[in-house]
Amino acid sequence: HAKEQGRNGYCFFESAMNANVHQQLQLQHDLRRALDQREFLLYYQPKLVSPDGPVTGVEALLRWQKPGVGLVPPDEFLGVAERTGLIIPIGNWVLDEACRQMRVWQDEGHAAWTVAVNLSTVQLTHTGLVDVLRSTLARHSLDPACLVLEITESTAMRDAEASLAILNEVAALGVGISIDDFGTGYSSLLYLKQLPADELKIDRGFVTELTRGNDDEAIVSAIIALGKTLGLNIVAEGVETSEQQELLTRLGCDVLQGFLLGSPVPGDQLARTLPTAA
Numbered sequence: 001h002a003k004e005q006g007r008n009g010y011c012f013f014e015s016a017m018n019a020n021v022h023q024q025l026q027l028q029h030d031l032r033r034a035l036d037q038r039e040f041l042l043y044y045q046p047k048l049v050s051p052d053g054p055v056t057g058v059e060a061l062l063r064w065q066k067p068g069v070g071l072v073p074p075d076e077f078l079g080v081a082e083r084t085g086l087i088i089p090i091g092n093w094v095l096d097e098a099c100r101q102m103r104v105w106q107d108e109g110h111a112a113w114t115v116a117v118n119l120s121t122v123q124l125t126h127t128g129l130v131d132v133l134r135s136t137l138a139r140h141s142l143d144p145a146c147l148v149l150e151i152t153e154s155t156a157m158r159d160a161e162a163s164l165a166i167l168n169e170v171a172a173l174g175v176g177i178s179i180d181d182f183g184t185g186y187s188s189l190l191y192l193k194q195l196p197a198d199e200l201k202i203d204r205g206f207v208t209e210l211t212r213g214n215d216d217e218a219i220v221s222a223i224i225a226l227g228k229t230l231g232l233n234i235v236a237e238g239v240e241t242s243e244q245q246e247l248l249t250r251l252g253c254d255v256l257q258g259f260l261l262g263s264p265v266p267g268d269q270l271a272r273t274l275p276t277a278a
């Protein structure tokens with residue numbers, strides 16, 4: 001009897017696993033088609049000093065316009081894209097498209113903006129990143145200083161030595177480096193200190209808890225103090241209320257990002273979501 005149960009359990013597990021493998025293969029196939037058929041697009045979310053402006057930059061966020069489904073957020077396909085290596089061509093497309101849009105904004109007079117692109121570990125350690133950056137910037141006649149790469153602590157920590165070497169090359173090229181989702185990873189202060197970063201983004205998790213009267217105000221103050229000691233620009237992500245915004249500004253946060261200041265929108269719609277002073 002026990003044996004039979006075990007076998008049933010095994011069968012159940014196996015079919016669940018097959019379903020999962022099948023799903024992943026289907027997704028992999030769909031992602032390849034998405035690249036060929038140009039189903040990806042970028043949304044942009046502004047980074048502002050205050051709700052009245054000015055804008056310091058915009059962050060490019062990947063979306064997939066899947067036929068018959070609608071807009072698919074990146075969390076639903078980045079894992080498979082990373083495991084299959086498809087993140088390399090997808091990531092190169094993101095870079096090119098963000099730079100193309102940046103050229104348009106520069107021509108419209110937004111000379112002080114930077115455009116930030118998120119980078120996964122696979123992209124960071126894949127050979128040729130620096131060459132891709134250089135050629136993409138040249139193709140759109142952009143100064144390296146108007147591009148920022150957002151990497152998470154865990155992205156940089158995965159292969160710490162190699163990442164550091166590549167990030168130093170990126171920095172030498174003049175491209176900005178931002179540490180995304182700060183506070184959720186496990187990087188040592190010694191490693192942080194070595195990173196050639198320009199910006200630190202406080203993870204949304206801390207911002208959400210900020211005005212709920214727990215320890216997060218102390219944590220955010222400590223992160224800001226640490227970041228400033230390291231000479232970094234401090235950005236808070238996920239700012240949704242004016243209460244959060246006021247407190248963050250009072251605590252010394254330089255730049256704010258979140259639904260309160262502007263949700264991610266297609267590039268050609270960004271201007272009308274911005275304060276007039278921006």
Ligand code: C2E
Pocket residue numbers: 045060061062073074075078091094117118119120150180181237238239240257258259260264
């Ligand atoms: P992230 O870089 O930390 O981006 C912030 C995420 O929070 C975005 O989700 C954004 O839409 C969302 N967000 C912004 N403001 C608020 C707010 O006030 N409240 C709330 N609840 N959410 C807010 P999204 O676009 O779904 O992206 C999720 C993650 O996917 C990003 O997190 C980033 O790690 C990754 N990602 C996005 N685009 C790319 C890409 O082109 N390449 C790579 N490798 N990763 C990307």
Ligand code: MG
Pocket residue numbers: 059118150180
């Ligand atoms: Mg980001």
Ligand code: MG
Pocket residue numbers: 180181201203237
């Ligand atoms: Mg983030």
Ligand code: MG
Pocket residue numbers: 181203204237
């Ligand atoms: Mg985040």
